[in-house]
Amino acid sequence: MDLIANLATGFAVALTPANLAFCFLGVLIGTLVGVLPGIAPITTIAILLPFTFTLPPASAMIMLSGIFYGAQYGGSTTAILVNLPGESSSIVTCLDGHQMAKQGRAGPALAIAAIASFFAGTIATIIIAVASVPLSALALKFTAAEYFSLMVLGLTGSIALAHGSAVKAVAMVLLGLLLGLVGIDVNTGLPRMTLGIGELGDGIGFVAIAIGLFGISELMIALSRPQDRTLLSVALSQLWPSRKELKDCLPAMLRGTAIGSILGVLPGGGAALSSFASYAVEKKISATPERFGRGAIEGVAGPEAANNAGAQTSFIPLLTLGIPGNAIMALMVGALMIQGIQPGPQVMTAQPQLFWGVIASMWLGNLMLVILNLPLVGLWVSLLRVPYRILFPAIALFCCIGTYSISNSQMDIGLMLLFALAGVFFVKVGAEPAPFILGFILGPLMEENFRRAMNLSRGDPMVFAERPISAALLVLTALLLVVLILPAVRAKREEVFQE
Amino acid sequence: MLTRRSAVAGLSAAGLPLFAPALRAQAFTRQINLIVPFAPGGTSDILARLIGPRLSQVLGQPVVVDNRPSASGNVGADFVARQAGDGHTLLIADAGTLASVPALFKRLSFNVKTDLVPVGMVSFSPYLVAINPQVPATSFAELAAYDKANPDKLNVATSGVGAVNHLTAMVVGKHFGIKWSAVPYRGGAAAVRGVVSGESNVIFNGAIATLPFVTQGQLKGIAVSGEKRLEALPNLPSFKELNTPVQDAGSWQGIYASKGTPPPVVSRLNEELNKVLAQADIVAKIRELGSDVRANSPASFAAWMDKAMVEWGEVVKAENISLDG
Incomplete structure (x- = not known):
């Protein structure tokens, strides 16, 4: 069978000592940047890109992709232990993972995060191997109309997902939308709301916002509270989740893997959106949704599986079509080009050793990550046991370096600090930053695709209803809205969020 | 610390002003x-x-x-x-x-x-001009004929408003009497995706990025900018042969x-x-x-x-x- 022969080719490449070493180096660096809040994998990959010039193409890709999915593992450790998302995709893990840690179940929370990630990683690797060809065909069916409808669904979903007042969630989405529109409007080429500042032409940097809102502002809030040292002296004697917990988690992991695998393939999807979607689904279908936000282990397992699956399947459009689905994949395109390989449909046939080698290395990398994360959790914990007076300035410094290094712009640091203050304000008034971030990311994409679809249909709005995938997505959105508005559901939702 | 600038300043102060430009021309300090x-x-x-x-x-x-x-x-x-x-x-x-x-x-x-x-x-x-294979044309002349028979159907994907590939598409289109509307994308990769998916149908884009899609049959090549043909696609005429405007785009x-x-x-x-x-x-x-x-x-x-x-x-x-x- 072709698949087996292909995988054999892949493992032959990935198992050479040099490539194993690069894979290990990648996942180790990935775990480190994942654990440390404020350093994004994209920053790390950007910084390390020049060093891959001299490596063979397969080794370079194996190491760079290791950093990316390794960060998904590491991010959850920090999320659970200190309630700081190491990565944007770990924001959701904070919700229940940190609650578990507070209840003295940090060990099982970390273990289930690693197990779910490995589980999803294994399945996602198989999916990439088996389904990369048909899946990239599906992604190509998405035109501007479908993207618009997908974004509408995503934004509506983010309101459903939010804690507390739905009005505040809508306000946060709108604020995110508004700030997302800063910069050059793709459809006219004109700058909007840039105040004449050239650096704002490309919009407000996502990294500056994310690090400000989730990194620095968390430090400030943590400092405003008395230090909760019990949290850091978590006994890790009981690492393994109970048999019952594992059984509870299995369906969540399966659903998370499925959601992540699908969203990962779509451009603009990937890890962060996958984890949000998975959490929303788990909460919706749970028999006891009130446990969510209070240490539900499924609330850790589902999103962790989803973000890892999403991180890995986002390689599908890149490896099969040469089309980067997100900013990190765009850097990977650069890495391939440096090697003189034009990413595209021909890579699979012209460079089978590269293509299958990278896929095989993903599974090996996931295996290494479990080994790095489970027995070494103690080590990562001790990294976080460093006193706040040392840890916080160090994190703040890393946040600054990470933000600055994206485009070597001092203004980004200023923006980061501004959003740190905004983040503190949001927390004080009880408004969640997650819908804001989704509005910020999805809003401009929604506008861009809406106007492109209208441009292509020469102004006929029926295009959104006539295309079947788009119509289906809009119907789903309508259903979600009805569910949100129904008085019975609303009462129940508010009851759930009463704290 | 003695830096280059302070050294130069010192020399100038010592009455050797003519020395500075010569120093500057030769050394990268x-x-x-x-x-x-x-x-x-x-x-x-x-x-x-x-x-x-x-x-x-x-x-x-x-x-x-x-x-x-x-x-x-x-x-x-x-x-x-x-x-x-x-x-x-x-x-x-x-x-x-x-x-x-x-x-x-x-x-x-x-x-x-x-x-x-x-x-x-x-x-x-050079730019490789490529179209979605659903458009029944193999040259600029056939594209112009298609545009006449099916007005308002052709969309040219660009890397952004005012990008060189946008400007080139408009001026070359005008030369052949083709009225396509420009659809701006965020960069060349997104524009290529737009043409491969069929939402837009023409693109002028860097040959290296577009070539794999043409050799795989997902896009159809029309022409190539510059003086000479591409080695990989020897059948496509160059802009110089077609005598288009902005030939070295x-x-x-x-x-x-x-x-x-x-x-x-x-x-x-x-x-x-x-x-x-x-x-x-x-x-x-x-x-x-x-x-x-x-x-x-x-x-x-x-x-x-x-x-x-x-x-x-x-x-x-x-x-x-x-x-x-």
């Missing part, structure tokens, strides 16, 4: 910053990281690649325009884009002609220094750049990137810029595009 006005991973960035280390060898100072990304590359170009004219800050950028910005932006913070000094051209990569990469850089420093930089561009492995690498080395002299690069500024200025005026209101 500290780190040289090579500014890339785009994010890492693009053509300019890849070339910078390829050439940087070799320039460093011949100039005897570290050459550090510094990305200062923004739309159209204006922020990076503006930065270089404001640096001291001593040859220690260089810009590597798409020369065609740089030649078009004075017409596109009425309030540009720098003057392309006077604030940047052309050092030398690096490479040229494509991606031209060049290196610039800051205003006031003394001519001896510029010629030394040009000399060393051309030595690097003559190295066999650099030529091969640039070829792998789908480009050809096009080394020249500062004077012919400056003449090229002048011609391009006039040419693109006319297209921008005819299309009535303005990027700052």
Whole structure:
């Protein structure tokens, strides 16, 4: 069978000592940047890109992709232990993972995060191997109309997902939308709301916002509270989740893997959106949704599986079509080009050793990550046991370096600090930053695709209803809205969020 | 600490003012910053990281690649325009884009002609004109016939409003009597995706990025810009054969220094750049990137810029595009 022969080719490449070493180096660096809040994998990959010039193409890709999915593992450790998302995709893990840690179940929370990630990683690797060809065909069916409808669904979903007042969630989405529109409007080429500042032409940097809102502002809030040292002296004697917990988690992991695998393939999807979607689904279908936000282990397992699956399947459009689905994949395109390989449909046939080698290395990398994360959790914990007076300035410094290094712009640091203050304000008034971030990311994409679809249909709005995938997505959105508005559901939702 | 500047100041104070310019012309005394006005991973960035280390060898100072990304590359170009004219800050950028910005932006913070000094051209990569295979045409003439029979159906995907591939598509379309509407995307990769998926149906884009889709049959090649045909697609006519306007449209990469850089420093930089561009492995690498080395002299690069500024200025005026209101 072709698949087996292909995988054999892949493992032959990935198992050479040099490539194993690069894979290990990648996942180790990935775990480190994942654990440390404020350093994004994209920053790390950007910084390390020049060093891959001299490596063979397969080794370079194996190491760079290791950093990316390794960060998904590491991010959850920090999320659970200190309630700081190491990565944007770990924001959701904070919700229940940190609650578990507070209840003295940090060990099982970390273990289930690693197990779910490995589980999803294994399945996602198989999916990439088996389904990369048909899946990239599906992604190509998405035109501007479908993207618009997908974004509408995503934004509506983010309101459903939010804690507390739905009005505040809508306000946060709108604020995110508004700030997302800063910069050059793709459809006219004109700058909007840039105040004449050239650096704002490309919009407000996502990294500056994310690090400000989730990194620095968390430090400030943590400092405003008395230090909760019990949290850091978590006994890790009981690492393994109970048999019952594992059984509870299995369906969540399966659903998370499925959601992540699908969203990962779509451009603009990937890890962060996958984890949000998975959490929303788990909460919706749970028999006891009130446990969510209070240490539900499924609330850790589902999103962790989803973000890892999403991180890995986002390689599908890149490896099969040469089309980067997100900013990190765009850097990977650069890495391939440096090697003189034009990413595209021909890579699979012209460079089978590269293509299958990278896929095989993903599974090996996931295996290494479990080994790095489970027995070494103690080590990562001790990294976080460093006193706040040392840890916080160090994190703040890393946040600054990470933000600055994206485009070597001092203004980004200023923006980061501004959003740190905004983040503190949001927390004080009880408004969640997650819908804001989704509005910020999805809003401009929604506008861009809406106007492109209208441009292509020469102004006929029926295009959104006539295309079947788009119509289906809009119907789903309508259903979600009805569910949100129904008085019975609303009462129940508010009851759930009463704290 | 005794720095170069304090040494020069000391010498000047000691009554040796004439010594300073000579010192400046010959020696590179500290780190040289090579500014890339785009994010890492693009053509300019890849070339910078390829050439940087070799320039460093011949100039005897570290050459550090510094990305200062923004739309159209204006922020990076503006930065270089404001640096001291001593040859220690260089810009590597798409020369065609740089030649078009004075017409596109009425309030540009720098003057392309006077604030940047052309050092030398690096490479040229032609545009491959490709269409979605669902459009039944194999040439510009057939596209024009299709457009007549099916008005308002053709959409040309561009990398952004005012991008060189947008300007080229409009002026070439007009030449063949094709009325397509321009659909802007966020960059070339997204534009290619738009044509492969069929939402748009024509694209003028870098040959290297578009070629795999053409050889795999997901896109159909129509023509290639520049003087000669592509080796990989010998059946496609070149713009020169078709006698189109803007025949040398494509991606031209060049290196610039800051205003006031003394001519001896510029010629030394040009000399060393051309030595690097003559190295066999650099030529091969640039070829792998789908480009050809096009080394020249500062004077012919400056003449090229002048011609391009006039040419693109006319297209921008005819299309009535303005990027700052």
